[in-house]
Amino acid sequence: MPILSYQSVSPFIPVTNGNIFIGYSGGIDSHVLLHLCAGQAELQSRITAVYVHHDLQAQADDWAAHCCHQARTLGVGFLCLPVNAKAARGESPEAAARNARYQALRKLIQPEDLMLFAQHREDQMETVLLQLFRGAGIQGLAAMPLATPFGRGNLIRPLLHTAKSAIRDYAHFHDLPWIEDPSNQCSDFDRNFLRNEVVPLLKQRWPSLDKTVARGAQHCGEASALLNGWSSSQLSRLINHESNRLSIAKLQALEDAEINALLRQWFRLLGLKPPSQALLQTVKQQFLHSGPDTYSQLFTQGHVLKRYRQTLYCLTEKSFTPLPSAQDWPAHQSSMQLANDSTLSLTTADSGISQALWHSSQITLRPRSIGEKLKLPNRAGRHDLKKLFQEAGVPPWERQARPLIYLDNQLAAVAGIWIAEWAFAQMDDGCYQIAWQATQSV
16 A cells, blocks of 8 residues: 555645646646545545646647546546747746746636645755756755745645655556656756756665755755745835835945845845846945946846935836827826836825816826926925926936826926926815826836
8 A cells, every 4th residue: 555645645735615726747746646636525526637738749639638538537627728838049948838837827826726736855856956056045945835826826736745656656556547758758958867867876875865855955945934034024124115126225234145135035026036146246236335426227137227326226127118209198087008107197186286177178298308397386486307306316217207297288297296386276175196106116
């Protein structure tokens, strides 16, 4: 009788009333996981086996048909998801297939749903070794988590602490049919090279290597969680109002290792990949160790790092898209999406531009040019916008991104900041304030 049973993995599967999707390639690992779960009467009606059709192998259609047949035999639902797994320029075939697979699967998962993957202890060991060879830090060496948010639900790897031998024993005991992917024998891919050439040799010397390396990954995971908790706490003190801004002065007061940890956490907060060691050094050199008047910008992952005064910004490249020379804003629209992906919206207020004036005027949005002046309420004189922007500490790129709002060809407001005295009014719920939301960084 095999050691592996549903009872041995069920503690790792959260109780849920949602759907349970199981990544099902037809291979031995995913077939065993599907068989384990499908045998539970209380789960069977909520299980769907999902085959991702990468169309990379001549046998892919046959494999999809096999998986469909096995799912029906086990009395569970089946879904075949075709994906475009063609590698982009500079992307490895492995990464392209993985990214396409994960992207398609995420779209399935709704709140309370679970996505189950069949990765096991040897998969974890291989991941740790690959990360080690790439020079990863503790987060990379933590490898695959047992559970993680996924889509709008959660991804669970209930076999992550299970030995490959236990999976084989279970499959043979139950006489399960599975697919053998011939590409697994090709050692051109890094993981296959480890699995086929390196790990067997290592296991001759250290037979329990998968167990000990997986334990090391767990230790790294715990350390990474502690570090992330510290970084998140510290980061809240450094972020200026918005998550895409960091206080340079507060960063400069920290030790180098602390700065590295916080910059990595900031990138994660922005939805970016963790910065490499080389990028960290460049960021520190250009923005933290240079003079306050030094102009610098750094491009990474479709974003731009820029410094203004004592603040470090991370902006999308779309933020710098020029605004049209003129653009009408229909008075009946409460919001406007601009060319640079920033957004204008109206909110009812007790002070601002009167609603009567707004709805009786032709509203035009224009980019800043040269020499505009504004007379502000309760302030003597007319002021150049350039000086007002400098006084308010508005970064140069944001001055170009915020449109000027004209009513019947007369400058009435700068989006989200000022309203001209002539257009300003005060009346209970009879006015509009104009909010400007910059392009999101994530």
